[in-house]
Amino acid sequence: MTEFGDLISALGEFGLYQKLLILFLSLPLFLNPFQMIGQVFMVVDVPHHCDTSWIRAIGPNLTEEEQLNLTLPRDADGEYEQCSMYSPVDWDLGSIVAYGLNATEKCSSGWVYPSGQPPSLLTEFDLVCDRKDLNDISQSIYMLGLLLGAVIFGPLSDRIGRRPILLITILxxxxxxxxxxxxxxxxxxxxxxxxxxASVSGIMIATLALATEWVGVSSRPKAVLISHCCIAIGQILLAGLSYGIRNWRLLEIAGSAPMFALFFYIWVLPESARWLVTKGRIEEAKKVLQKAAAINKRTIPPGLLEQLTPEKQTKSGSALDLFRKKHLQKITLIMSCAWFADSLVYYGLSLNVTSFGLDIYLTQLAFGAVELPARICCIFLLQWFGRRKTQGFLLLLSGLMCLVITGIPEDQPIATTVLAIIGKFTATASFSTSYVYTAELFPTVVRQTGVGLCSMSARVAGIIAPLIHLLEQYHRAIPMAIFGCAPVVGGLLCVLLPETRGTDLVDDTGAASPQLSSRRPEILSTRDITEDGVDLKKDVYRSSESE
Structure with a gap:
């Protein structure tokens, strides 16, 4: 199916049809940050202490301050302990006041939070003291869902198509x-x-395939990264929305309900024509190609369409090909490492906004704002320097930022936050680069399987990232040191990968490496072309040898 690039050139590499498609693919990505980062704003730490209302049965007229003074021990700073209380006794109030209480125990009757506090995950489910780690564990469970989504929806997208997977995951x-x-x-x-x-992972995988397979060689980075810019805008919106909606249940509805507005995709979302051809569904492929050409106000020469025959159907690939074939094995292993490093540093910084010492809403706003130029810059970096150099350099830089943070004193929150923002910028750009690079490295028949496998590696890192934060109790520098070392190693491995800038997408697993495109769209003037005895008077495209 090496002629498919000619078809894309004929219907327009990035015409109105592709622009509308990218717009539709971008809409669900606005809501991804609400699920990925939103929990950070649902578990904001608030003052709390053990519920010691047991003493009210003995001294109903005690003021709140007197109750706390009698029933709660104090820490070294003179503040009430948040996770321990004096053990209840059956003494009379006079004896308690005279002798005081000495034996302590963990909170046995729950906790008390400030009155008037909007409902949050922390206060509603008591994510404090011994239950505090449930917050990080729940983030890891979400990342486990991303992993399962990559395992399930990646191969399934190669089997049943990109369109049905996107519709299912949106629902x-x-x-x-x-x-x-x-x-x-x-x-x-x-x-x-x-x-x-799992659904977020499926959406990302399906949108990547459609954005990649419907555009020409030169427009692939632009198509993928424009849709990724919506993730950055979603992060900015998250900061404002979480600041305005402090009730966690209402915030969850606001970040999820708009997905139902995308039901119209059932009628407008196309299947990948390239995927249809690899599956031998030639007539369906011709219909969607002709529709795309019509919207782009182009005409595909009939002779070009006739080249799409069932006999030219590409042999199906499988996940085993990713390890059975040597060139794919190297790509799979190295890109899996790159995705692992991307994810580790990206989520390591994103989920740590409460630890940099500044207002979490302003920090999130800065984190979201910096993602937009990061993804836009990628479009130019990939064109100027190629995929391999860009991927390696961005990974190295993001890792170095994290390593530098480990040496910043704890009383310098501004310096720490600035370095974290630079690290977030490079980590975001590196992650976006990985999506483009991976889609170009894997053949069409196993593209989604390969992307899904790399995504699995990223999700493993996502599962680990919240748990690494728990190591901070041993030394504050340990988490950042880990987040910094992984991308440095991943960046160094990238030198072993082939370059894909200016290459055609590979369709089967036999090609050892992507081939440089020998076509550039060149429109001929209107003239007579004789084909099978029929004169065609129209603008046509031809493939000319690249200079």
């Missing part, structure tokens, strides 16, 4: 995202978040 995202707002228990919350994570 799952909307249903379970809104369902989270009504869960009665935290473990149900984690289960629903796992399903939402």
């Amino acid at each position: 799952l995202h909307g249903l379970f995202g809104v369902g989270i707002a009504f869960v009665p228990h935290f473990y149900v919350y984690m289960a629903f978040r796992c399903v939402v994570g």
Whole structure:
């Protein structure tokens, strides 16, 4: 199916049809940050202490300050302990006041939070003290959902198509995202978040394939990264929305319900013509290609369409080909490492906004704002310097920023935040580069399987990232040191990869490496062309040898 690039050139490499497609593919990505980062704003730490209302049965007229003074121990700073209390006794109030209480125990009757506090995950499900780690665990469960989504929806997209996977995952995202707002228990919350994570992964995988396979060689980075800019805009919107909506259930609805507005995709979303041809569904491919050409106000020469025959159907690939064939094995292993490093540093910084010492809403706004230029810059970096150099350099730089943070004193929050923002910029750009680079490296028949496998590696890193934060209790520099070392190693490995700038997409697993495109669209003047005895008077495209 080496002629497919000619068809894309004939119908227009990045015409109105592709622009509309990219717009549609971008819409669900606006909501991804609400699921990925939103929980950070639902578990904002607030002052709390053990519920010691047991003493009210003995001294009903005690003021709140007197109650706390009698029932709660104090820490070294003179503040009330948040996770321990004096053990209840059956003494009279006079004896308690005279002798005081000495024996302590963990909170046995729950906790008390400031009155008037909007409902949050922390206050509603008591994510404090011994239950505090459930917050990081639930983030890892969400990342596990992303992993499952890559495992399930990557190969499934190669099997049944990009379009049905995108429709299914959008529906799952909307249903379970809104369902989270009504869960009665935290473990149900984690289960629903796992399903939402799987749907987010499926959406990312399907949009990447459609954005890549419908455009020409020179427009691939632009198509993918324009859609990724919507993720950056979503991060900015998240900062404002979470600042305005402090009730976690309402925030969850606001970040999920708009997904139902995308039901019109059933009628407008096309299947990948390139994928249809690899599956031998030639007539369906011709219809969508002709529709695309009509919207772009172009005409595909009939002779070019006739080259799409079932006999030229590409042999199907499988996940085993990614390891059975030597060139694909190297690509799979190195890109899996790159995605792992991307994800580790990206989520390591994104989920750590509460630890940099500045206002979390301003920090998130800065983190979101810096993603937009990061993704836009990628469009030019990939064209100027190629995929391999860009990928390696951005990974190295993001890792170095994290390593530098480990040496910044704890009383310098501004310096730490500035370095974290630079690290977020390079990590975001590196992640976007990985999407473009990976889609170009893998053949069409296993493209989604390959992307799904690399995405699995990223999701493993996403699962680990929140848990690495728990190591901060041993030394504050340990998490950042880990987040810094991984991308440095990944960046060095990238030198072993082939370059894909200016190459055609490979369709089967036999090609050892992407081939430089020998075509550039060149429109001929209107003239007579004789084909099978029929004169065609129209503008046609031809493939000419590249200079």
